[in-house]
Amino acid sequence: MEVSGKRRTKLTYSVSHGSAEDFVLFCIPCDRDGKRVPAKGFCTTCNEHLCKTCYKHHKKPAPTRNHVLLDEDSMPTTHTVQLYQDNFESCDDHQDEKQKYYCRDHDIVVCSVCVTLDHRTCKVEYIPKLSKHILDSEELNELMAEMKSLEEVCKLSIKRAKDEIKAISENHDKVIKAIHQFRKEINTRLDDMEKIVVEDAERISDKTQMILKSLSTGIEDIKDETVKKQVCLDNLIQRNCLDKLYVEMKVAKKRLIQIKMKAKQHSRINNNxxxxxxxxxxxxxxxxxxxxxxxxxxxxxxxxDAMMKETSTPPEDTSLNLEVVEEIDMKSASDTE
Structure with missing residues (x-):
């Protein structure tokens, strides 16, 4: 497990474990990712050996665009392990001191003052001495493997989160679509209900108007017949046709009774x-x-996919107060308990 407070600023290596004749130079960037790829070039600026792929893409990013590269024939063939001096962190309690010691009893890194004050009886070791074989330590390998595993877990979690976000968005669209569809169904039903009432009102209005038009026509006929009888009688009076006048008078008198009865029937119709x-x-x-x-x-x-209820029931009324009024004896003669 890596000690907290100690940061390795830069540690590169390109060696194989074997004789000098079997020595192989490896790509430093790939080696940091746990891959052993033979070196095919060298960056003099980074002071690192590069594989064919890293060599090809080294000049593309802006930070490394102006670096000086050496091909496989010109690159250094030394197998010296290059260790860049670590920059120790300052102690939190003693800013002028560096954390150069490791306390095994407390599993922490400390400065010389901390050792003197708080760790005199502990097993304290000098970090530069411990770090010499850190590259081949099982602890580092396990830590790197654990971090790699954690990285994969994080990637999977991120993917799941993105999938969930997408699913939530799709679900939201379904919900909104269902709401709009329900609104359309309500509008259609309301249109049908409105149509029924409107047709009923129009039917009543048409029937009433038809009755009133019939009444108006009947009264108009009565008026015309009455006018004609009056004209006929006036004409006979002027011509002094007494016999004819007498007959027409009797006929008109009898017809007038019928006309009055008809007019009275029409007047009974409520046209208001x-x-x-x-x-x-x-x-x-x-x-x-x-x-x-x-x-x-x-x-x-x-x-x-059925994310919504087709119908929703009103919530239960929690305002009701239940009270025991009396107990009912349900025991029969055959009950043994």
Whole structure:
């Protein structure tokens, strides 16, 4: 496990474990990722050996664009391990001192003052002495493997998070689409309900108008017949046709009785009737009771496409107070308990 507070600023190597004749130079950047790739070039600026791929892409990024590169024939063939001097961290408690010691008893790095004050009886070792074989230590390898494993777990978690975000977005679209579809269904149903009421009102209006038109026509006929009888009688009076006048008078008198009865029947028809629209109280109550089209509910199954309830029931009335009034004896004669 890597000691906290100690930061390795730069440690590069390119050696193989064997004789000098079997020595192979490896790519330093790839080696940091745990890959052993033979070196095919060298960067004099970075002072590192590079593989064919790293050599090819070394000049593309802006930070390394102006670095000086040597090909395989010109690169150094030395197998010296290059250790760059570590920069020790300052002690948190003693800013002028560097944390150059490791306390095995407390598993922490400390400065010389800390050793003197708090770790005199502990097993304290000098870090530069311990770090000589750190590259081949099992602790470093296990730490690197653990960090690599953690990196893969993080990558998987990130992927899952992105997938969840995508699923949530798609689910949101489904919910909004369902709300809009429900609204369309309500609009269609309201249009049908409105059409029924409008047609009923038009039917009543047409029937009333037809009756009134018939009444108007009947009265118009009575008026015309009355006028004709009057003209006929006036004409006979002026011509002094007494016999004819007598006959027409009797006929007109009898017809007048019939006309009066017909006019009286027409007058009984109420032509002042009006209609009005009465709202259904149940619909008014429903609009007062429900302030939204439905409810948004959560589902524990993320793969379930049915994310919404088709219908929602009103919440249970928790305002009711239950009280025991009396106990009823349900025991029969055959009960043994």
């Amino acid at each position: 009737e009006t209609v009005s629209f009465v709202k259904h109280q149940a619909i008014i109550d429903m609009l007062e009771k429900y302030k939204q089209l439905g409810e948004i509910v959560k589902s524990s199954n993320s793969e379930n």
